[in-house]
Amino acid sequence: MDKTYQAIDFSEKEKAYILVEFPYPSGSGLHMGHTFSFTGGDVYARFLRMQGKNVLFPIGWDAFGLPTENYAIKTEKKPQDVTRENTDTFRRQMKQIGLSFDFMREVNTTDPEFYRWTQWIFLKLYEKGLTTKMEMPINWCPVDKVGLANEEVINGHCERCGAEVVRRRISQWVVKITAYADRLIEGLEHTDFIEKVKAAQVNWIGKSIGARIFFPIKNCQEKIEVFTTRPDTLWGATFMVLAPEHPLVSGLVDNPEIKSYMEKAARLSDLERGEMEREKDGVFSGLMAINPATGNEIPVWISDFVVLSYGTGAIMSVPAHDERDYAFARKFHLPVIPVVLPPQPWDFDQAAYSGKEGTMINSGMINGLTPPEAIERTIDWLKSDYMGEAAASYHLRDWIFSRQHYWGEPIPMVNCPECGWVPVPEDQLPVLLPEVEKYQPTETGESPLANIRAWVETTCPRCGSPARRETDTMPNWAGSDWYFLRYTDPHNSAIFADMEKMRYWMPVDVYIGGDEHNTLHLLYSRFIYLFLYDLGYVPREISEPYQKRLSHGVLLGPDGTRMSKTAGNVIVPDELVERYGADVLRTYLMFMGPFDATMAWNERALLGVKRFLDRLAAYVKANSGRHPYSSMKVKVAVDKLLKSVGEDIQAFKFNTAVAKQMETLNTLEDSQEPVDNLTLQKLVQVAAPFAPFLTEEIWKLVGGKGSVHASCWPPYDISLVSERQVTVSVQVNGKLRGLVEVDPDETEEKVIAQAKMLEAVTKALAKGALRKVIYVKRRTLNFVVG
Ligand code: ANZ
Numbered sequence: 001m002d003k004t005y006q007a008i009d010f011s012e013k014e015k016a017y018i019l020v021e022f023p024y025p026s027g028s029g030l031h032m033g034h035t036f037s038f039t040g041g042d043v044y045a046r047f048l049r050m051q052g053k054n055v056l057f058p059i060g061w062d063a064f065g066l067p068t069e070n071y072a073i074k075t076e077k078k079p080q081d082v083t084r085e086n087t088d089t090f091r092r093q094m095k096q097i098g099l100s101f102d103f104m105r106e107v108n109t110t111d112p113e114f115y116r117w118t119q120w121i122f123l124k125l126y127e128k129g130l131t132t133k134m135e136m137p138i139n140w141c142p143v144d145k146v147g148l149a150n151e152e153v154i155n156g157h158c159e160r161c162g163a164e165v166v167r168r169r170i171s172q173w174v175v176k177i178t179a180y181a182d183r184l185i186e187g188l189e190h191t192d193f194i195e196k197v198k199a200a201q202v203n204w205i206g207k208s209i210g211a212r213i214f215f216p217i218k219n220c221q222e223k224i225e226v227f228t229t230r231p232d233t234l235w236g237a238t239f240m241v242l243a244p245e246h247p248l249v250s251g252l253v254d255n256p257e258i259k260s261y262m263e264k265a266a267r268l269s270d271l272e273r274g275e276m277e278r279e280k281d282g283v284f285s286g287l288m289a290i291n292p293a294t295g296n297e298i299p300v301w302i303s304d305f306v307v308l309s310y311g312t313g314a315i316m317s318v319p320a321h322d323e324r325d326y327a328f329a330r331k332f333h334l335p336v337i338p339v340v341l342p343p344q345p346w347d348f349d350q351a352a353y354s355g356k357e358g359t360m361i362n363s364g365m366i367n368g369l370t371p372p373e374a375i376e377r378t379i380d381w382l383k384s385d386y387m388g389e390a391a392a393s394y395h396l397r398d399w400i401f402s403r404q405h406y407w408g409e410p411i412p413m414v415n416c417p418e419c420g421w422v423p424v425p426e427d428q429l430p431v432l433l434p435e436v437e438k439y440q441p442t443e444t445g446e447s448p449l450a451n452i453r454a455w456v457e458t459t460c461p462r463c464g465s466p467a468r469r470e471t472d473t474m475p476n477w478a479g480s481d482w483y484f485l486r487y488t489d490p491h492n493s494a495i496f497a498d499m500e501k502m503r504y505w506m507p508v509d510v511y512i513g514g515d516e517h518n519t520l521h522l523l524y525s526r527f528i529y530l531f532l533y534d535l536g537y538v539p540r541e542i543s544e545p546y547q548k549r550l551s552h553g554v555l556l557g558p559d560g561t562r563m564s565k566t567a568g569n570v571i572v573p574d575e576l577v578e579r580y581g582a583d584v585l586r587t588y589l590m591f592m593g594p595f596d597a598t599m600a601w602n603e604r605a606l607l608g609v610k611r612f613l614d615r616l617a618a619y620v621k622a623n624s625g626r627h628p629y630s631s632m633k634v635k636v637a638v639d640k641l642l643k644s645v646g647e648d649i650q651a652f653k654f655n656t657a658v659a660k661q662m663e664t665l666n667t668l669e670d671s672q673e674p675v676d677n678l679t680l681q682k683l684v685q686v687a688a689p690f691a692p693f694l695t696e697e698i699w700k701l702v703g704g705k706g707s708v709h710a711s712c713w714p715p716y717d718i719s720l721v722s723e724r725q726v727t728v729s730v731q732v733n734g735k736l737r738g739l740v741e742v743d744p745d746e747t748e749e750k751v752i753a754q755a756k757m758l759e760a761v762t763k764a765l766a767k768g769a770l771r772k773v774i775y776v777k778r779r780t781l782n783f784v785v786g
C-alpha cells in the first residue's frame with residue numbers, strides 16, 4: 001500500500017489536520033458537491049504535504065440515518081448490507097478522483113467499535129446530569145413517524161419528506177446543551193472562524209440579557225415569573241400575557257373559551273406563533289396581577305404570541321415600547337403608558353418606541369435616567385426586595401436526543417420497574433443494534449426495536465430484576481459529534497482516542513464543510529468537545545476542536561438551478577471522470593470560481609481546462625531533456641508562478657491558482673525560449689495538487705525522483721520574483737515632464753501608454769504632431785513633437 005498519504009503519529013514534522021465533513025453514503029454515490037469540497041481539501045492537503053507537513057486528511061462515513069433505513073425497507077435488504085455496498089462505492093469513487101485520504105484511518109459511525117464510544121459519551125452525559133428523559137412537546141412527522149428537532153422542521157414541514165409536522169407530547173431523552181450556551185459563545189474567541197460562521201453560532205444561541213421579575217397574583221399565593229430585556233420599562237407594564245401552555249393556564253380550563261383557545265394554539269408551530277405580522281388574538285384569564293413597581297392591578301391575558309419554550313413562557317407587556325404588545329393593546333383596548341421619552345418627536349398613539357435612547361418618565365424613582373442606567377437601577381431595586389434579579393435567556397433549546405427509528409445508535413439505558421432508568425455499565429458497551437425482520441417504525445411511534453422481545457427484555461444492571469431496554473436510538477448528529485477525535489486514533493479499543501495522539505493532532509487546523517452545517521453540527525460537536533474537555537478526556541491546552549472553519553460553495557446545474565433529479569440537470573462525477581479523466585474534473589472544479597461561491601456548471605470552461613492540461617503535458621514532453629539551462633525570462637515566469645500559486649492555495653484561492661498556471665503556460669509557449677528539466681519539474685509540481693495523475697506521469701519524464709506528491713514544494717528565487725520597479729523619465733522634446741514606475745522588462749508600448757497618462761505629458765504632446773518616440777530601456781522615454 002502506498003504510504004504517501006499516511007499520517008504519521010508523533011512525527012517530528014509539523015502536523016496539519018485537514019478535515020472535510022464526512023459524507024452520508026447514500027445509494028446514489030458521490031455527487032458533484034462532495035467532489036467539489038473534497039477536492040478543495042485535497043488540493044490543500046497535497047500542497048501541505050509537499051511543504052513538508054505531516055498531514056492528517058482522513059475520511060469516514062456518517063452512515064446511520066433514515067434514507068438507508070427507508071431504502072432497506074423498500075428493497076428488503078439489511079441496512080448493514082446497504083451501508084457496506086454504498087461505502088464501497090464511495091471509496092472506489094474517491095480513489096478514482098484521486099482524493100489523497102488516509103484510508104487506513106477510515107471510520108464508520110455504524111461500526112459497533114465506533115458507536116461503542118458514541119454510547120459511552122451518552123453515558124457520561126447521563127452521569128453528569130446533562131441528559132434526562134422527559135415528556136416534551138415535539139415536532140412529529142406523521143409520514144416518517146419520527147420526532148424532529150426544531151431545526152429539522154422547515155416552515156412547518158418535515159425536512160426530509162416535506163409532510164406537515166404536528167405537535168405531539170412524548171417522552172424523550174433531552175441533552176442539556178443550554179448548560180453550555182455561554183461557553184459556546186465565549187469559546188469562539190479562541191478560533192479563527194470567519195465572521196459569518198461566528199455570527200451563525202452566536203445567533204443560533206441567541207443570548208439576551210435582562211431580568212427575571214416576579215409579579216404577585218391577586219388573591220393567590222403564586223407569582224408570575226417573566227423574563228424581560230427591558231426591566232427599565234416596568235412602570236409601563238399595563239398587562240401580562242401567558243403562553244397558552246403555561247402551567248397556570250391549565251388550572252383555568254374550566255372556562256370553555258380558554259380551553260378552546262388552548263386547543264387552537266396547540267396546532268401552530270412556535271415559528272408561526274412568533275411571526276410579527278400575524279394578527280394578535282388572545283383571551284383574558286380572569287386573573288389580575290400586581291405590577292411590583294406601581295402597585296397597580298393589571299390584567300393577565302393568554303395569547304399564543306408568547307411561547308412556552310422561551311424565557312419563562314410569560315411576559316410583562318409594555319405596549320408603549322414593544323410592537324407586539326402595542327398591537328395587542330390596541331386590539332383589546334388595554335392602556336398604553338409611555339415611560340421612555342425618545343430624543344426625537346414620537347406619537348405614541350401611532351406606534352411603539354422600542355429604542356434605548358431617551359429619558360425615563362412616568363417611572364417614579366428612575367425618572368430622568370437613560371434606559372441603560374434605568375435597567376441597572378431597576379435590577380438593583382428588584383433584587384433588594386426579592387422581586388427579581390439579573391438574568392439571561394437563550395434562544396438555544398435543549399437538544400432532543402431520541403429518535404424512534406431502527407438505524408441509529410441504541411441509547412444505552414435500561415428501564416427497571418424498581419430502579420427507574422439505569423445506565424448500561426460501560427464494560428457492557430456497545431449495546432449492539434440487533435438484526436430485525438422489519439424496519440418499519442411502529443404505529444405507536446415506538447422504534448421497531450420495541451418489537452424484538454429477546455433484545456428488549458433484559459435484567460436491571462443494578463438490582464437484577466427483569467427490565468426493558470431503551471428502544472429509542474440516537475439522532476444523526478450523535479456520531480458526527482466526535483468523529484474528528486476518532487481519526488486521531490481510529491483503532492483504539494481502550495478509549496475513544498489516546499490523549500497523546502489527540503495532543504499531537506488536535507485541534508483540527510481547517511474544517512471544510514457546507515454552510516448548512518455552520519450552525520448545528522458545529523455547535524453540537526463543539527459542545528461535546530467542551531463537555532469531554534471538562535471531564536478531562538481531551539487535552540487541557542486545546543479548548544476548542546476546530547481552529548478554522550471554511551464553508552465551501554454550491555454547484556448548480558448548467559441552467560443555474562440546483563442540481564436535482566427532477567430538474568434533470570444532475571452532473572455525475574463518474575461520467576465525467578470516464579469522459580475526461582479525474583484531473584480535468586478536479587482542475588475544472590477548482591478553476592470554476594472562488595471556493596465559497598455559488599456557481600453554475602459550465603461545459604465550455606471544462607473543455608478549456610482540458611486543453612490547458614493537454615498543452616501542459618505536451619509542453620513538458622516536447623521540452624524534456626532538450627536544454628541544459630532555462631532562459632532568464634522562463635526562470636522568472638516559473639518562479640513567480642511558484643510563489644503565487646503557493647500563496648493562493650494557502651488562502652484557498654484555488655481558482656486564481658489555476659488561472660495563473662494557464663497564463664504562465666501561455667507565456668512559456670509564446671516565448672519559445674529554452675527551458676531545462678529543473679524548471680519543467682517546478683511547473684509539474686505546481687500543477688500536482690490539482691492534477692495528481694497527469695503530473696505523476698510527466699514528473700518521471702523530466703527526471704523527477706519518486707512520486708511528485710512526495711516531492712518538496714520547491715523554494716523560489718527571491719531575486720527573480722521580487723517586483724523591482726525601475727523609474728523611467730519621460731521627456732517631451734528633451735524636456736523632463738514626469739516619471740513612471742515600470743517593470744524592468746515592460747514593453748515599450750506599455751511604457752508609452754503609462755507615460756501618456758501623465759497630465760504634463762499630454763499637455764506637452766498636444767502642442768504638435770508626434771514625430772518620433774525614443775525609448776532607452778529602463779531609463780528614458782523621449783517624445784519628439786513638432
Ligand atoms: C418587556 C418588554 C418591554 C420587552 C419592552 C421588550 C421591550 P429577545 O430580545 O428575543 O430576548 N418575551 C419574553 N419571553 C417571551 C416569550 N416566551 N414569548 C414571546 N415573547 C417573549 O426578547 C425578549 C423580550 O421578548 C422580552 O422583553 C419580552 O418582552 C419578550 F419595551 O419584556 B420584553
Ligand code: ZN
Nearest residue numbers: 416419460463
Ligand atoms: Zn433495578
